[in-house]
Amino acid sequence: MSTYEAFCQIIVALLPRLRRFCRALTGNAGDADDLAQAAVEKAMRNMERFREEGTGEAGVARWLFTIAHNHWRDDRRSSRVRAPHVDYETLSDMAGEDGTSTQERRSQAERVQAAVATLHPDQRNVVALVLIEGFAYREAAEILEVPIGTVMSRLARARATLSTLLADERPH
Amino acid sequence: MTVTDEQLGAFLDGECSETEAARIAALLESDADLAARLAQLSSDTQMLRGAFAGVLAEPVPTALTAAAAPPEQAKVIDFVAARAARTPRWTPPLAIAASIALGVLVGAVGFNNPANVDGDGLILAANDGPVAGPVLATTLASTQSGATKSLSSAAIKPILTFRDSDGRLCRQFSLQQRGANTNGIACQDGETWRLIVLATGEAPDGSEYVTAAGPADAAVAATIDSMIVGEPLDAKAEAEALLAAK
Numbered sequence: 001m002s003t004y005e006a007f008c009q010i011i012v013a014l015l016p017r018l019r020r021f022c023r024a025l026t027g028n029a030g031d032a033d034d035l036a037q038a039a040v041e042k043a044m045r046n047m048e049r050f051r052e053e054g055t056g057e058a059g060v061a062r063w064l065f066t067i068a069h070n071h072w073r074d075d076r077r078s079s080r081v082r083a084p085h086v087d088y089e090t091l092s093d094m095a096g097e098d099g100t101s102t103q104e105r106r107s108q109a110e111r112v113q114a115a116v117a118t119l120h121p122d123q124r125n126v127v128a129l130v131l132i133e134g135f136a137y138r139e140a141a142e143i144l145e146v147p148i149g150t151v152m153s154r155l156a157r158a159r160a161t162l163s164t165l166l167a168d169e170r171p172h
Numbered sequence: 173m174t175v176t177d178e179q180l181g182a183f184l185d186g187e188c189s190e191t192e193a194a195r196i197a198a199l200l201e202s203d204a205d206l207a208a209r210l211a212q213l214s215s216d217t218q219m220l221r222g223a224f225a226g227v228l229a230e231p232v233p234t235a236l237t238a239a240a241a242p243p244e245q246a247k248v249i250d251f252v253a254a255r256a257a258r259t260p261r262w263t264p265p266l267a268i269a270a271s272i273a274l275g276v277l278v279g280a281v282g283f284n285n286p287a288n289v290d291g292d293g294l295i296l297a298a299n300d301g302p303v304a305g306p307v308l309a310t311t312l313a314s315t316q317s318g319a320t321k322s323l324s325s326a327a328i329k330p331i332l333t334f335r336d337s338d339g340r341l342c343r344q345f346s347l348q349q350r351g352a353n354t355n356g357i358a359c360q361d362g363e364t365w366r367l368i369v370l371a372t373g374e375a376p377d378g379s380e381y382v383t384a385a386g387p388a389d390a391a392v393a394a395t396i397d398s399m400i401v402g403e404p405l406d407a408k409a410e411a412e413a414l415l416a417a418k
Contacts, residue, residue, distance in 0.1 A: 004242060011240040019236070020227040033233055040239040112223030130185065131217055132224050137187045152187075156178040163216055170215060 007047055010060045011040060017133060021065055024128035025072050027117030035075075039068035065133070066143045069125060076121065108169055115165040123158035126151050175199060175206055177213075184213055294326060294347065295367060304358050304365035312343050312358055312365050313418060317410060325349065333410040336399045341413055342368070344396060355392045357399070360417055369395045 018039065022032035043050070043064050050063055106114075116127060129140040130151070137155075141148040175183075175196055182188040183196045200207050293305040304312060311321045311328045320329040326349040333343050342359040354372045358365040371391045405413060 008240055008242050012237060015232045015236055015240065016228045016230075019230070019232065020224050023227050024224055033236065037233075037236055037239060040236060044239065108219075109223040109226055112219055116220070116223075127220070131220050137182070137185070152178050152182060156176070156181050159181055159213065159216065160177060162220065163212065166216055166219060169219060170212070 004047070007050075007060065008044075010057050011043060011064065013057075014061055014064055015040070017061070018064060018068060021128050021133055022068055022072070023113070024116055024132050025069070025121075025124060027113070035068060035072055038071050039064060042067050042071065062135075062139055062143060065129070065135075069129075069143055072125075073121075111169060112166060115162055118165065119158055119161060123154050123161070126154045127158045127162070130155055177209075180206075180210055180213060184210065184217065294328070294349070295370075298364075302367040302370075304367065308345075308347075308358075309363075309365045312345060313360070313414060316407065316414075317343075331355075332396075333405045333413065334396065334400045335402065335405070337401050339401075341417055342399065344392060357392060357395055368399070 015036070018036050019032060022035040022039070023029065026032045026035055046067075050060070116124060119127060125144060126140055129135045129143060130137065135143065137148050137151050141151045144151065179188065179192065179196065183193060188196070196206075200210065294308040296303050296305045303309075307323065308328060312330060315321050315328070315330050317330045317332050320327050326347060329346045329348075331344040331346060333341065336342050336359060340359040340361065342357055343365075344355070344357050347354040347356065352372050354370055356370040357368040359368055360366075369392060
């Protein structure tokens, strides 16, 4: 098997995780798959550049997630009309047609995902990388190009916010 | 001594130093509030992971998988394999593959009569498979490897010469024709040069030839590996072999 084919296989194996990461970043399935698509296409175009670094599977993962994150960040920066900031309270209290609240009708997973979507982007990306994808702080710092202390403080703030939002979700 | 949220998070995530971990572990023994904070942090983290776990089980969109696939392999016609598998008639899939590889439409050309496959008469279809036309045959029989024979509509360049397990003289050659770069192997069989494989690589945007290391060449190289006996002939052995074969 050529290096090229091996590289493609690693990317394919990473696709479910990439989709999960993009879901956490964007907050919805459609934008997430658009982002994943753009990231993979860019990775394939720049494969030569990566191969020179010669790292293994974990290296490919860091590289691919960096591409996805940068694309997401640049997209938000360049887009004049930013996606409206989701207001979790409004989202929760919205009543459905059958009279039950949206919050009741949505699954817990959807409610937790919605809570993550309300986080500031700078907190959402550390939550996605560290808490959901399981990257080490050092790896997350590398992907986000910020100091490790910044990763730690953002993570702590994100956890505090989520703790409030998810209070109702905890088993009593 | 207190434990900040940041420190407690790092403890849970396995990200603090051994000294720090030992300090927090010791405090947890006696500090019920701290233990409760850790329990809540842990439960929130689990809930968070659980909420996104379902995404991993979703089918990956085909467009995404396709984006991660190697570019379409060069179209390769293995005439030997095709002949073995062929029904008595020229089957449409092979006809289509040949037309793509050679950049021409073969259409209804059959094998009952020798026919001009590529439009320039370089490759002819015969009953028992494609053969080199007179110009290609002459070039293969007389041009040394590395030299290019330029024609009005094409350029032929023999690349190397070897012998197969039947002792036949075989040559790898490249054929530049109408913007396509075809790489092939032909073996001498009496007066005839029989084509063993032809591979055409197409650059994604159609503007460049496939590079020397492209998939088309890889396919041809693999075919040579499977056929060759000994080493490729050197220049002197090649010249002698070509002279003897005339």
